[in-house]
Amino acid sequence: MLIRSKKDWELPESVVTAEDRYRRRNRRDFLKHLGVGTAGALLGGHSLFGASGGFPSSANPAYLPGDLKVTPYDLITSYNNFYEFGLGKDEPKVNANMGWMSEPWTVEIGGQVRNPLKLDVNELIKKVGGIEQRVYRHRCVEAWSMVVPWDGFALSKLVALADPKPEAKFLQMTTFFDPKNVPGQRTNNLDWPYLEGLRLDEANNELSFIATGIYGRPIPNQNGAPLRLVVPWKYGFKGVKSIVKFDFTTRQPRNTWQVMAPQEYGFYANVNPKVDHPRWSQATERVIGSGFFAGKQDTLMFNGYEKQVASLYGGLDLRRNY
Numbered sequence: 646m647l648i649r650s651k652k653d654w655e656l657p658e659s660v661v662t663a664e665d666r667y668r669r670r671n672r673r674d675f676l677k678h679l680g681v682g683t684a685g686a687l688l689g690g691h692s693l694f695g696a697s698g699g700f701p702s703s704a705n706p707a708y709l710p711g712d713l714k715v716t717p718y719d720l721i722t723s724y725n726n727f728y729e730f731g732l733g734k735d736e737p738k739v740n741a742n743m744g745w746m747s748e749p750w751t752v753e754i755g756g757q758v759r760n761p762l763k764l765d766v767n768e769l770i771k772k773v774g775g776i777e778q779r780v781y782r783h784r785c786v787e788a789w790s791m792v793v794p795w796d797g798f799a800l801s802k803l804v805a806l807a808d809p810k811p812e813a814k815f816l817q818m819t820t821f822f823d824p825k826n827v828p829g830q831r832t833n834n835l836d837w838p839y840l841e842g843l844r845l846d847e848a849n850n851e852l853s854f855i856a857t858g859i860y861g862r863p864i865p866n867q868n869g870a871p872l873r874l875v876v877p878w879k880y881g882f883k884g885v886k887s888i889v890k891f892d893f894t895t896r897q898p899r900n901t902w903q904v905m906a907p908q909e910y911g912f913y914a915n916v917n918p919k920v921d922h923p924r925w926s927q928a929t930e931r932v933i934g935s936g937f938f939a940g941k942q943d944t945l946m947f948n949g950y951e952k953q954v955a956s957l958y959g960g961l962d963l964r965r966n967y
């Protein structure tokens with residue numbers, strides 16, 4: 646689907662249908678959680694999210710789709726990596742929606758900051774001034790890609806809110822840890838909880854984004870509800886999902902995939918077609934949704950965001966610091 650509209654999202658039929666299902670399901674789960682059986686009247690047949698979460702959002706004109714072909718909603722939300730809910734691409738959509746709750750959700754902001762906070766995610770969204778829409782390329786280290794219309798807010802706004810002390814040089818972000826309710830976290834497929842980190846100047850780059858939605862709707866569980874990191878010039882694994890903690894540190898944080906396989910994954914994980922993965926080429930990528938034969942394209946340096954981020958890595962050998 647090629648979105649040309651400069652104003653608002655023109656949703657194709659399939660997306661609208663998916664959204665309807667989405668809202669119905671959330672209403673059901675919410676009522677179940679409250680111990681209410683059937684009570685459509687209670688919420689007046691409206692999304693329980695209503696005005697909370699900052700929706701409806703409006704497009705940031707700097708990140709319109711332009712020539713990018715936006716991936717259909719159904720693919721973005723059914724082809725996922727979220728090992729907490731299974732290793733298969735089709736598993737998170739099923740397993741993250743079998744009673745696991747991403748609402749209510751508390752976020753902790755701490756470490757080397759002047760303004761440590763512990764607050765509800767909707768409160769956080771208010772404090773950072775609401776949300777906006779941005780269309781970004783999304784390139785997984787496994788050599789597939791999509792184009793996603795995210796909703797959310799600039800990570801720099803959260804950094805400003807936290808007011809880091811001079812000794813804060815990095816930002817570590819942590820996924821929830823709930824092995825009792827999330828079977829994936831009872832395996833040792835990864836070292837739980839999932840961790841990621843950025844240098845503070847990377848976190849403050851204009852592109853760094855905290856996503857709370859997709860296609861103008863609250864982000865589904867399988868994509869990292871209720872908030873996840875999006876850093877489009879890096880491989881997708883940097884985009885830690887379902888964050889509970891933002892920790893400002895003096896030292897470079899650990900990150901899950903580097904801990905798992907240091908010979909294959911580093912801290913920076915900048916998209917780089919010239920530095921192959923030890924087991925496959927990174928020169929091209931399979932475009933999800935474009936068909937089995939048609940769907941290869943060249944991978945771009947920094948995933949096409951060189952202009953915005955190249956200056957962050959002036960003194961760095963990107964072959965060694967991969």
Ligand SMILES: Nc1nc2c(c(=O)[nH]1)N[C@H]1C(S)=C(S)[C@@H](COP(=O)(O)O)O[C@H]1N2
Pocket residue numbers: 721724725726727728729783784785786820839867868869880881882883884885886887
């Ligand atoms: N907590 C957590 N975050 C995660 C992952 C994960 O397994 N667990 N997978 C990462 C990988 S490898 C990718 S490519 C993206 C996938 O995001 P998507 O499912 O929204 O496309 O999430 C990243 N964030």
Ligand SMILES: [Mo]
Pocket residue numbers: 726784785786787880881882
């Ligand atoms: Mo990935």
